[in-house]
Structures are given as C-alpha cells and as structure tokens.
Amino acid sequence: MLVIQTNENNPSTLKILIAANFIRVKATLEIPSRETVLKCRRLPSLTINDNLIFIPNAAAYYLFPPTVNQSKTDEWLEWESTVLSPNIAITLGTSFKNPSSKKNLINNLKKLNDAISASQRFLGGDTISVCDIAIWSTLYPLYKDAGLVTEYLSELKNVSIWLKSLESMPEFKKALQDFKVTAGSSAYQVLFNSAKYFVSASATNDEMVSSPQHASDPVTADEILAAKKAWNEVKSALLPKKEVVPVLPVPGEKNILITSALPYVNNVPHLGNIIGCVLSGDVFARFSRLCNYNTLYICGTDEYGTATETKALEEGLTPQQICDKYFEIHNAIYRWFNIGFDHFGRTTTPEQTSITQKFFLDLNSNGFMQVESVEQLLCEKCDRYLADRFVEGGCPHPGCNYDDARGDQCDSCGKLITASELINPRCKVCGTRPVVKNSDQFFLDLPKIEPLLYHWMKNSSPGWSNNASVIAQSWVREGLKPRCITRDLKWGVPVPLDGYRDKVFYVWFDAPIGYVSITKRYTEHWEKWWKPSADTPVTLYQFMAKDNVPFHSVMFPACLLGLNQGYTLVQHIMATEYLNYEDGKFSKSRGVGVFGNNAQDTGIPSDVWRFYLLYIRPESQDSSFSWNDLVTKNNSELLNNLGNFINRAQVFAEKFFNGVVPDMNLNDEDYTLLALCTREVKEYVKAVEKCKLRDGIRHILTISRHGNQYMQVSEPWVQVKGTDEQKARTKTVIGLCCNLTCLLAVLLSPYMPNTSRTIRKQLNAPDTVCVLDPDNPEITNLLKAGHQLGKPSPLFDKIDQAKVDELKKQFGGKQETSPKKEVGDVSALEASVNQQADKVRALKSSGAAKTLWQPEVNILLDLKKQLEAAKTTVTEKVSTEVKVSAEDALALEQKVEEQATLVRNLKSSGAPKTEWQPQVNMLLELKQKLALATGKPIVQAKKSKK
C-alpha cells in the first residue's frame, strides 16, 4: 500500500509517481488539508506500511532501485538533491535576488548537458534509472515554460533532447496525467516552500562575509526619506522630564518600578554581583528615565539571618554593628560605580518589621500558614537554638571522618548534612553538646497557592529572561512543598503571635519584602507603587543573578498572591548567568578576583568598568572576566573606535571652524549615513527595552564605526584645502559628525553616565538633548549650525599590558598548588602536614579563640589535599610502569594469535558484524596488553586495512 502525501503543483511528487509507474505499482495520491500541510515538515512524502519517507529521492530510489552503475546513480541523485534542486528553487522560486545563483544554475545545466552527450541515452547508460527520473522531474516546470527555455536551454541541445525523449515514455506520460504540475516559476515556489531549503547566509550577502554581525542590507529609499524628514523637522523638540523627588506613578504614563536583588550585607560584592543585579538594573533605569518614563529604582542591603550572626561573632561585634559597617562598604562601592538608585536602603528598619509582620498575619488569616514541628539542636548553656552553621561535629558520611564538619555542610567531603545527624555535635560558641529538641515552626502552604501561582506564571513568564522561566517552570513542575518561614534565632523580624514571639522570620521570607519597606522609607506614598490603582498601572522589573530566581518567581509572588491585596507582581524577571573570573570562580577567601572595593584602586575609571562588564554581561550563558580582554576592548572599542570618532570631529571643528558647528547642506550620501545610524538607534531601543544590554552597547559602537568610515571616505582634512565646493562639503561632514557625537552621548548615558556628561560638556550641548522617543526613535538635528562647541579632550586612556599583568598577578590569588608535583614531594608534604597538625592541636588545646586557630586549620586542610594529590600521581605512575615478565608476554602473544584466528574464521564464515565485532574488540584489547608488556607499539596499519 503506497500513499503519497503531497501539496499541489509540487514537481518532486513526479519523482515518486514515475518511479512507481516503472515497477507497475499503484500509488494513491493524498492532498492533505491546509492545516495538515502546516503540520507536515516536508512534502511530498511516501508512506509504505506505516513507514514515512519524507525525502522524495529516497522514496523514488526505494521503489525503483538501479540494477547497474549504482555509484553513478548515487552521485547523480545527490547532485540533484544538494545542488540542482536547491539552486533552481531559490533562483526561480524565490525573490532572493542574487546574480551568482543564476550563474550557478546555468553551470549546473551545462554540466548536465555534457554528461548526457558523453553517455548514451540516459545518465546511467543504456537503461533508464532513478536519477534520470529525479532530474527530469525537477527540470520539468522549466522545460515547459517557453521563456525559461530560451533563457536557460537554448544552447543546451542534449538536455532538450533528453527531456523530450523521457517525456514521451509511457511511465512519464501517465504520471503527468495523474498529477498536474504547471510550467514556470510557481511550481518552483512550491518546491522551495515544501522542501524548506536553507538560503545560505553567504549567498545572500556575498560581500559582507567578513563581518557578519555588521552585515547590513542596503538602505532603502523609504529609510532615506524618513531620515531626511527627521533631520529637517522643525516641530517642537521632545524635552526631558524634570526630575521630581519623590518620583510617583502618573495616570496615563508609563510607570516603571525597578528593583535589583538585595545584596547580602556581610560580603563585599564582586564584579559578578555587580553586573548581575545592581549595574544591569541601573542601565535599565537610566534608559527608562531617558525615555521619559516615571522610573523608581530601589535597592538595599539584606541584613537579617544566620550569616550576619556568624560574621558578628567572628569579628567580635554585634549584628547591628556588622550591618552598619558593611552597609557603608556597599553604599560606597555602588556610588563609585555610579549606580543611580532612587533609594538605597536596608532591611533592618521599623518599616520592614511592620510590613513583614502584617504580611505574615494576613497570610495567616487567609489560611496559607500551617504549624509543624521541626527537630532542632538546642544549646542549653547558651540558651538558644543553634542554626545549622552554629553546630559542628563529626561528618556522618561514611569514609570521611572529618571532625569539624559544619551543621549544613562538611568542608572536607563537601556533602550536605542535616545538623541533627552530626556525630558528637557541639555548639560552635561554647563547645557543649546540644540536645535535640522539637520546636514548632510556621510553614507557608505553597501547595495551596500553587494554582494561583501557576495561572499567574503562565501570563507573566513570557516577559522574563529565558533562564528565569526555565528555572521557575522546573520548580513548579516538581511540585511545591510547604516551606518553613520561621526560625529559632535572635537576629531577625520577630513573629508577632503569642507563643511564638521568641522566633524570627527566615531571611528568604523577609528579604523580598525589603523592596516594599525600602520604598516606604523613600516615600510615604509607597502604596502608589506597590498597590497601584487601576488607572495608574505599574510595571515591575526585577534584576538578579539566576540563583535568586526561585525566590522572585515562586516564593515572593506566592506570598503576594496569597495576600490578595492587589500588590504589584513582577512582570519582568531579568536574571543573568554567572560571571567567572579568568575561567575560575571569584573567591574571597582565596583572594581570587576583583571585588567592588578593589576596582577603584586599579586606576581604571568606573565608566570603563561599567562598559566592560556590560559588554561581557552573562546574558544567555556564563561569561568570563578576563584582564587581557578588558585591555583589548578598552584599546580597540573605546579608544580606537568610539573615542577616536568623538574626538576627531570636535578637534577638526575647533581647528578650522573656531569651535562652531558649521553650516550643513546634506546630500544623499549623508542621508544614507543617517539612515544607517537610525537603524542602529532603533535596534538599540529594541534591545535595551528587552534588557538585552549586551546588544545595546554593540549598536552604539556600530554607530561610531559608521561615523569613522564616513570620516575616512570624506577626507575632510584634504577637502578643507580644496575648492569652495570642497570646503562647503567639509563643513557638512564635520557638522554631521558633531551631531552624531551628540547622539552618541545620549545613547551612552545609560551605560557610561560620566563619559556621556563629559561629551555633552565638550559639545556644550544643553541638557535638553538627553531624551529618546522609544516609539519612534529618529535622528534629529540636535546641534544646529552656529552652535558654539566646548573644549575637546581625549575621553579614554590606553591601558598598558604591563599594568594589566601586574593587576592580574595581584588578583590571581595565591598560587597554592602548582600542577606538577614531583614524587619526592610526598615525603616532604607528609612532614609539613604533621608539623601543621601539631601546631593546630597545640593552639586548640591552649583554648585560643577560633579566629586564631581557624586559619591554621585551613592551611592544614590544604596541605592534606596536596598530599593526597601527590600520592595519587605517584600510584598512577607506578601502575603504568608495571612491566610484565617475559613468560607473561609469551602467553599473551599466544592468546592474541588464538583470538586472531577466531576472528578470521568468524569473518570469513559471513557472520554479521554484530557477531564478530565483540571478538575483534577483545583481540584489540589483547594486542594492547601485549604492546604494553613488550613495550612495542601496536601496528596501526593493520587496523585500518582489512
């Protein structure tokens, strides 16, 4: 039973029909409905007893296989499918105008013509074969169209004769009766659409192959017209909005609320933290203000939790003192990076306490809380429940035996631990053995909220970054479980219910509430942002690294949905991947990587840091910070491209036109430049609106690249000394370049605010230029002729390789383990391990504070690791060097011989490959053993020749 599924007028269907006619089999034609056509990947296809063949040549070959000259048939069939058919379909069936494809098609037909004249009647010789059928079918619509025949076949007599003689064969005639294929290009359109050929990117754009990312289509007349109109427009210019404090949502306008994940207070943020949340949020907030949206950008430090308590204990301060100290560090770092928060707050405020408690009480009365008993360790001496990190003891994992495992994780084997499972647990503070107690804790009933959450997520997640929706979906897919939201700790927001007042909320519950409470600190009208009325909707964007996604996509929205009080829910979760440091991880303890406070010590300006971090922003996958790359990007993109263009035009204007923007008289070439740049501005707006910040910066750089090319081609430095006409031309060129510079300053302002300000100062441009119309981005005449410019000076400095090498060493961490340890080292290492162990024991028994002996313990652990590594390398060496004695070698040789005979016999008996392959593998293995034993290499040639 043969069924051919096909759309109408598809020449490839002829291939299968004719092949079926040659073997005298009836094939049923089925023309599926439009909907099914869309579902089918390719047409035509052949179904034989439930097997579907979707490649027509394979189907025709199956029906009518060649009896002689198989290789020739294969070659012609492949030529038809990979060369002739795509070429003819693209050239005659599409609008991809390309002179080379027509030339290729003519060459293809010539090749065919030569082949036919060389062979007798058919491509494969005396008898007709499937390749004749395939090629004939593909050429049929061309051959039936008189115009195309004169264009392509007039000189190719052999092809014409061959086509004609085949057409008269009964099998062909019958196929043409059963299935109509029209002459000319419409059949080729069908062929192209049904076969779904790829149009090669290089074929559409021959001359742009060298730089694909800047491959640009030629500017259309419409674009030039639009550029002309925008430039000469005299309507009142769009003005930037006045800054108001506090900024509040306004009905009928776009109101954008932006938050960046609250950094945990007790760490100095590294470059990865900075680009992951605060810097990304800042660029978007600045862009949003540039578009005249009402924008509020909120962030602050997350201060409650065990980690703060631990840190306080380590530094001998109270938790509040620790928070105060580190809050200042954070604040200073972000200020240096020019992060323009509307308010940078903290979570240890009365507002935080009252809102968190209210959230909890409301969720409780809405029925989304449940109480469950949880096992916890209580230190009776200190009279408190111990958080996981405050318990230490023996690692319960078999084979580890590490004595100082923490309650959440073992530092030695790295496995996770449940605190109550520790062997001989002890309180980290006083060292006494804690007792296991049951204590009641509140759980947020996530399963109950799940349906609401699921529905909300379905509507909201299309606006999230891809990784955010993948992570959130995987959480929901696994099914949500009730989650504990309280803890028996001291440092946190207390639970406002009798019987539970000695407990506090878990940080993950209160941290996101920080966004709300910090807004409340900023303005008493905070509810306009967080509980907006229907006529002034607020769009919430949240920036974070991907590890924070579950809290922002599941937990916090679940709380807000459970409250059911119309709180603003996030519409855009913008999560980044991780940033690595020179292909490793940032590590504070090992001193690897650049941290926020180090950045300013390097002498590299904050704008360059911002530029580079945004340039490598880990948007769709992890990326790496690299010093060498930083130097390259600074010197090539900032200095040679952007800085060069901006400086050149201004210096020229100062030198030849007394620092005044000259008269401009634009011709088509200039409008083409404007049209090209308008395109980039549009793409820039599109990219940044979707938070594709990496792309945005590339569009800016493309504009200055266009500008540099324009300068290079126009050669104003030559023209200015020429005729009057040439001088006038120079004026236009320089005036236009000054305007492009001003445009660049505007576009740069979200990315490099200081640089943008400097450029505007150098141009003496008014602040009113700093505005974008996101709905219709265009390039207007920002600096009119006669405008007095300021004083130009270079914007960027070159960074020397020598300086960077130094910085690289400084931030590369201690080189603890050199990869090549010699065997002799083992004993030396053993000695130093013992020495260090003695030192630690002595220190610990002397009762010194942990802060004193902990570093020594760390050294000990390191040494132990090194020793282990050294030992394994030694054993590896020994095992490979084991030599087999002479007798063993002889025995092996005999075995190889036997196995080889077995294989030969098997193969010659005609057994299938699956049977002899295992034996061959055994043979090879034996040979390898023998080679090792005798020290001779295996003879490779034997393997490939058979």
Next chain:
Amino acid sequence: MTINVIKCLSQIASYLKVNPGKITLESSTAPTRSFNSTVITGFTSIIFQFLKESNCDITGLTGAEIRQWLEYCAVYILNADSAQSVEQILKELNDLLSSKTYLVAFQPSIADVTLFYCLHNIMANLSYLDKEKYLNVSRWFDNMQQDVSVRQKNKAVDFSTNYLTCVAPARH
C-alpha cells in the same frame, strides 16, 4: 561553514573500518574521494561507497530510511550556516526523536553515526539551556557518544543533568 565535511567523512570511514582514501573539497559542499582509482563525488555517495567497501548492505525499507537521513544531512545540516537554520534543525530533530531511540528502526545505524558527526560541533557549543530545550536530541546524542567506536577521539559533550538543581538551590 561550521561543519568540517572532510573530518566527518574520515570519522565515518574509521567507524566502518575502511580506508578513507584521499578526500578533497573542491566546491563548497561536494567532497571528492579518490581511492584505488575510483573517484566518487558527493557526501552521501562517498558514504555509500564506504558502506559497499565494508560489505554493509543497505536495501529495502530500512535502506530507504537510511538513504533519506543521509540526504537530510547533506541537504540541510551541511548547509545550516546560520543560527536560525541550526535552530530549525534541532527543533525538527527534537520533535522526531521524542518517540524514537534511533533514527531508523530499533538499533543504531549509519544514519545515526553520520548525524552524530554532523552535529558534534553544534552540540559541543550548545548552552545548557539549549541542551535542556532540545532534550530529545541531547538524550539521543548522549546515548550515541557512549559508544567509543562512534565517539572516537571526539571530546564527550557534557549533558550534566544536575544543572538546574545547582542553579536553584535553597540558599538561606
């Protein structure tokens, strides 16, 4: 061109334990192989010649299916020089492999092996999220690469499944 046709063919030859002969690439996609004074042009034609030399017989319906996949590699995958085309191919294969372990019938065939070499570069450079997105292709590919005779000297592509549990741990 992202796919090295000559490397692909040499690996297929080595998998079939036949001499690859001398393979050259004259025009953009059509490689030519000369060996023992037989000259064959075309990606699939060369593979058919390899099969003949290793005494593998592909006929019947299975043969037709194998032929179709080889042609699919030659017409589509070897010409996928843009990100969109690659995406289209991965999507198509992902749908197809959702109900299949191997491309043809129930065991690995030369079709799987050829597709494996054609896709290797693409799969090696896929982000984790894309590997997740084209889960069926990833599963098929990971299954194929476990066979050392298929993988040969290629680096094993990492399909670590604990990615999501790593990126979304319960932190606080």
